[in-house]
Amino acid sequence: MAPYVRDGSVPGSFHTTDALPAHHRRAYWRGALSETFGAVSTTVPDEVCSGTIRTTPLGRLQAVTVDGDRLSALRTRRLVSQDDQDEYVVVKLLDKGGARLEQDGREALLGPGDLFVYDMARPLRLTFPESFRTKSLVLPRDVLGLSESDMTRVTARPLGPGTPLGALLSPFLAGLVDGAGNYPPRTGELMARNVVDLLGVMADEVLGRPAGDTPGGNRALLLRIQAFIDRHLADGDLTPQAIARAHHISLRYLHKLFESEDATVGRWIQRRRLEECRRDLALHVNATIAAVAHRWGFTSAAHFSRVFRAAYGMAPREWRGAQDPTPRARSSARLVDA
Template sequence: MRRRAYWREALAMTFGSVDMAVPDEVQSGTIRATALGRVQAVTVESDPQTARRTRSLIACSDNEDFVVVKLLSRGGARVEQDSRDSAVHPGQLFVYDMARPIRLSLPEPFLTKSLVLPRSVLGLGESDVCRITASPLGSDTALGGLLVPFLSRLVDTAEACPEPVGELVTRNVVDLLTVLADEQQGTATTDSPSGARVLMTRIRAHIDANLADPDMSPATIARAHHISVRYLHKLFEGEKITVSRWIQRRRLEECRRALSRRSAASVTVAGVAHRWGFSSPSHFSRVFRDAYGLTPADWRNVNASARVARADRAEREETLPDRAA
């Protein structure tokens, strides 16, 4: 009983107050939660359980106006909310609203990955959220194909994600959910603000996946997304940067990261430039220096010296006598 009570309290601290039903044979469960700004990235692995959030629990709860986006990675589930009763299969995600009654049954050992979003972050009204709750979405759909792997990767890497980056990445999930709500209402188009946001998410993912291609250009990006080059440039006006500058900035960021690693000593600067889509080493060196104030070689050397200094400092600290002894 004590173990069950502890598990119920842990879940309540993460997702909000719930009425838990846990079989006697349940022995184990793990929760891992990481803050991404105001959003929580949560992984839960457990034996079977059922959770209910009733009207009385909602009435007694304070500051629990959250929407949960949950990916079922392993096991089976059934979710009931807003007059919908849906079976959920591995690889599908679903949304539920903690401000309204819900029943979530997980009848076998399971693994879930979730984002817990305050409604203020989501930016959707109650009626908008109501349209998308308890409606499983898989990777076989257009939006699911974007959301499922994106959410899974985001939750898995949340602990290594700096807070500003985490909030920016989470915004992409919010944008996709906004488009999903529009689709359920039949209003999503690439000309709508939410349609443009999800298209930008796709375009940024496409650019990141093709940074190594020196032939990537606004024309190839527009063609891959069935839009005009003119419309592509219009989309990037909201980012206050041109398409070509965005591509160059992403390539420079990857090159800087590569040159900071310990393994950078074994590769040439030209090799790093080529790996990330720069066809001219001299051009790469010039734009790298303009962006970061150092040549690529100097950047690599500074990072190597810093690693040596940290190693020496750690070694000295290990050999210092214990003054308190």
């Protein structure tokens, strides 16, 4: 197989058949699919003309977009036993074309906008009878948090765009995959985990668990709020009151959500601002301390210097002078109220 073409514009990789001679494309395309999604026996037409796969990491998750011609992929028990991808689950949105998925004794016929799940630990067959585009999250099974028996009950069950949860989840997943590589690492991972928590709500519905104010629902909201904070760190008016208003919840409920983080909302904002300031102090050595502080929402350079010293044990200028390429872990910061 020809070596994969890599695009260095974003983290991850880009695989394409476009630059290959026609007689090399089938073998290359089979290998690219197996490299991305685990070992599969792939039936590809002789006349396959093009295919692209873009992958981008989102923490422990991977965002993947695939454009390709018709194909059929079979994952047998033998391939599962020989592969190291059996600890992964794929959450896939069919963006274009049709598909049929067979797993765990069920067959799902899929159309554009349908979202579905399959488990790499068990045999499956996925068929695309025409040109297609998919957008996927590949995630470790433990991230989804479902038992083996529960997992077998949610695979090959399409969630259509006409359902309330599908109408919310499908465009969110599509936007996340499309924008992967453009988010700060923490923001991207938090947004990906929002999708995971919404999938947990989907699993609860399929499994007949009671809906409502569940731990999973609280976690999904908390992650959305943390991603919101990351997007608005530079706003000096970012306050708990503003965050609660933006998410249509009470201030009391907002503080309750953060109890699991062992930090108040204000301390969480301050910690994230300090982390970004510390990163910029190392990356932008010509920027003044005050400029870095103002960039990330600190209105007073003197206040910034005080809380930075309290958190990291030295002044911002001293930390920059140390030129430490591996700053202390976030957990080492001793937070003080902003």
